[in-house]
Amino acid sequence: MEGQRRLKNARVLVVGAGGLGSPALMYLAAAGVGTVGVVDADVVETSNLQRQVVHGVADVGRPKSESAAETLASINPLVRVVRHDVRIDSTNALEIIGAYDLVLDGTDNFPTRYLLNDACALLGKPDVWGSIYRFDGQVSIWWAQHGPCYRCVFPEPPPPGLVPSCAEGGVLGVLCAAVGSIQAAEAVKLIVGIGDPLIGRLMVHDALRQSWDALAVRKDPDCAVCGESPSVIELVDYQGFCGMPGGSVPAAAGAAVPVISARELADLLPGSGSKPSVLLVDVRGSEERAIANIPGARAIHLDEFRSGAALLEIPFDQTVVIHCRSGSRSEEASRILIEAGHPDVRNLEGGVLAWVRDVDPSQPTY
Numbered sequence: 001m002e003g004q005r006r007l008k009n010a011r012v013l014v015v016g017a018g019g020l021g022s023p024a025l026m027y028l029a030a031a032g033v034g035t036v037g038v039v040d041a042d043v044v045e046t047s048n049l050q051r052q053v054v055h056g057v058a059d060v061g062r063p064k065s066e067s068a069a070e071t072l073a074s075i076n077p078l079v080r081v082v083r084h085d086v087r088i089d090s091t092n093a094l095e096i097i098g099a100y101d102l103v104l105d106g107t108d109n110f111p112t113r114y115l116l117n118d119a120c121a122l123l124g125k126p127d128v129w130g131s132i133y134r135f136d137g138q139v140s141i142w143w144a145q146h147g148p149c150y151r152c153v154f155p156e157p158p159p160p161g162l163v164p165s166c167a168e169g170g171v172l173g174v175l176c177a178a179v180g181s182i183q184a185a186e187a188v189k190l191i192v193g194i195g196d197p198l199i200g201r202l203m204v205h206d207a208l209r210q211s212w213d214a215l216a217v218r219k220d221p222d223c224a225v226c227g228e229s230p231s232v233i234e235l236v237d238y239q240g241f242c243g244m245p246g247g248s249v250p251a252a253a254g255a256a257v258p259v260i261s262a263r264e265l266a267d268l269l270p271g272s273g274s275k276p277s278v279l280l281v282d283v284r285g286s287e288e289r290a291i292a293n294i295p296g297a298r299a300i301h302l303d304e305f306r307s308g309a310a311l312l313e314i315p316f317d318q319t320v321v322i323h324c325r326s327g328s329r330s331e332e333a334s335r336i337l338i339e340a341g342h343p344d345v346r347n348l349e350g351g352v353l354a355w356v357r358d359v360d361p362s363q364p365t366y
């Protein structure tokens, strides 16, 4: 009775109604958490449904927070669901998080992760964090007052573009259930006050080996946000900190890559028989090429650009257009080619997704 009462009085903020947020939200509602906040500014897309089980086919095109709120009401109408249809950032994070007892981080980008960590550290609240990629997952609780924070363990973000998002790199859908339900379990334990919370332990899951390993993680006395003399005493520019476009710190690689639209590319590509005036390069994997592709593209994987092997295969006296799924891997490949001295490289804006949307809607997308 006491535990159930605590759940009823608890206020949990779930950031991201996506792969991790879906199972977490559903179990928190089923457990009887009194107030559940949902932060998400996106709408449901068909490609989400493989892992974002709080939404269904009928929800495609609806705001995720609305769709999630409806599912939660159908699971437990006694839960008060508060929708936050906004992008959480430095201007609103403290106010939003301030109304809750704990945060469950279901985001898949580094700026928001650092933002939530710092905001929770400044407010003294626990950040129940999870992360997934392809077949791997990680879970921990960052709580600066009682153990390490995210920055203690990951002081620097990876270079932009090095770690693709789940939409870009793919993820085993059911892995979200494994990691998101552990986050929900840790939230319930914290609220009820039972067991040993995952503070100071980082759980690492490998779905292919079906293993869970626990790593001990420690507070860093030099941590920028929770160390002995912190340099981060208020929220900062997280896009800039992570070197993302739109931030105040320029992306590490520097110069902008020229782009070309799908329609412009269609005009450059010849009909059957004539010689192409541009070399079109597809840097995606073979599984992706099997779904949708641009006719005439030559397959040279991004890894071959990173290793330098691609430079030997590409003529430097011809216009090169590079594409991937949506444009970020091809931007990296374009930049490598430009830095190697290629005079005429363009990145296909929006990737094969833009091609299917604007030129060839008969192909499926993913």
Ligand SMILES: [Zn+2]
Binding pocket: 144, 148, 149, 150, 151, 152, 153, 220, 223, 224, 225, 226, 227
């Ligand atoms: Zn710290």
